[in-house]
Amino acid sequence: MVFRLVFVWLCFSFSHSADAAPITEADLRGHIEILASDEFEGRKPGTEGENKAVNYIATQWREAGVVPAGENGSWYTPVQLVDRTPVKHDISLVHYDGQRSKKLRIDSKEVILRGAMQSASMSDAQMIFAGYGTGNAAALRQAVSGKLAIMLLEAPGEREDFPDYRKRKANLIAAGALGVLTVIDDKTRWRRSARRYLTASATLAGEGEHASIEGIISTKQFAKLMRKSGLNADGLVAMARLDDFEPQPLPVHADIDVETRIHDYVSHNVIGKIPGKHPESGAVLFLGHWDHFGECRAEGEADRICNGAVDNASGISLLIEVAKRLARIPHDRDIYILATTAEETGLLGARAFAEHPAVSLDKLVAVFNADTVALAPDGKLIAVVGRGKTELDEEIENIAKTEGREIDKTDKANAFLKRQDGFVFLERGIPTFMITSAFSDQQRLDAYLAGRYHDVSDEADGELLLGGAADDANFHVALGRYFASTATYSKKATSDKQAN
Known part of the structure; x- marks a missing residue:
């Protein structure tokens, strides 16, 4: 040495x-x-x-x-992107316990939704708490298919081996979730996430990783929604940290209509070689x-x-x-x-x-x-x-x-x-x-x-x-x-x- x-x-x-x-x-x-x-x-x-x-x-x-190393001898390689910008949404939530139903109020400023296409909607979709969006693929499909899944953004603790958010969301979409609503946890992060979500957000064209409807919800609003449904948000989060966690059906059904501005365009990587x-x-x-x-x-x-x-x-x-x-x-x-x-x-x-x-x-x-x-x-x-x-x-x-x-x-x-x-x-x-x-x-x-x-x-x-x-x-x-x-x-x- x-x-x-x-x-x-x-x-x-x-x-x-x-x-x-x-x-x-x-x-x-x-x-x-x-x-x-x-x-x-x-x-x-x-x-x-x-x-x-x-x-x-x-x-x-x-x-x-440096010499160019991009497409056709140029400096650039095109990257096909799609921007999705929320225009407006209507969301109506109903608590249903099997016998009676009641409407639930939700603060529209603390929920932001956008669609995979210009217009998207869902009717009487049951909500399900999917934790971190991990788990056996077959079991997950049985639990979330055709439902509106609520998932947590932040990985639990300091686990470096934990799947990143993108993969976990894609996991729920692949399992058949009609929509994915992500809980954003603290005030500072919510403000920044909300500001970014309201502006054009790019994804790779044809990526196939978008539910019909996606959105974000603040921790405060999620806790309030769970409380009105007779549930405890902190308890659900604690359950999600367990190795044997299974998605939890919620006694809440949603009617949602979303309008989204869609913009397809080309951006570029710059590539050179020595x-x-x-x-x-x-x-x-x-x-x-x-x-x-x-x-x-x-x-x-x-x-x-x-x-x-x-x-x-x-x-x-x-x-x-x-x-x-x-x-x-x-x-x-x-x-x-x-x-x-x-x-x-x-x-x-x-x-x-x-x-x-x-x-x-x-x-x-x-x-x-x-x-x-x-x-x-x-x-x-x-x-x-x-x-x-x-x-x-x-x-x-x-x-x-x-x-x-x-x-x-x-x-x-x-x-x-x-x-x-x-x-x-x-x-x-x-x-x-x-x-x-x-x-x-x-x-x-x-x-x-x-x-x-x-x-x-x-x-x-x-x-x-x-x-x-x-x-x-x-x-x-x-x-x-x-x-x-x-x-x-x-x-x-x-x-x-x-x-x-």
């Missing part, structure tokens, strides 16, 4: 001496100020803001010496999402644009500067650089890339996602989202030691494992990480998530902390050197392992 570390250190030291100057805060800030400016309109997919963003990224990569001398030895992928929410506030408000400076103009700025450095260094493996669309609405660009990749996924030896990197004053301590999930932990730790960085061993950052583009690759068995100092200080991260995150205040202003982002960017250059070289990382890609 000592020899290995010395060898790696020598390789890296030689590379450092031959390269251009390290990435600085000023390098990153310049890109962030452009990408997060009002001129880019919040970088919402399908808008003029997208056109400006993807053109800026492609131009920067071309000037860096060719290696021996592409047969595999490839390395760096990615980050370019999209944000566009105009996310109502007309008349002073500031309507969610600029997304930290999330994720900062990650794209890192990819631009890392590409500039890596394009100047001879290496063995191809290095792909990917800027994805529609991450904010379900990792959609990454999923589209994984379904139709520019490079065979089994050729990837390592994947690194850059997201929300501008939160720390320095990068001495780094969090590794994906630590403990693959066989590359030791390699990452060796590189960190060589670069004078310390890895946060608490693994708290893995709470975000399924909320970032890297998860799309990790769930396919590809070693994938999101390595950032921004997630190493829980208090600072929590403050961002409770404040500027997904808000109009996430701007390129004096509150940006770019010391850690610059350190992280230089660390990603080191990652690129290491994994793109067969001298420092000789292990074969998945396809080569299988061939042997």
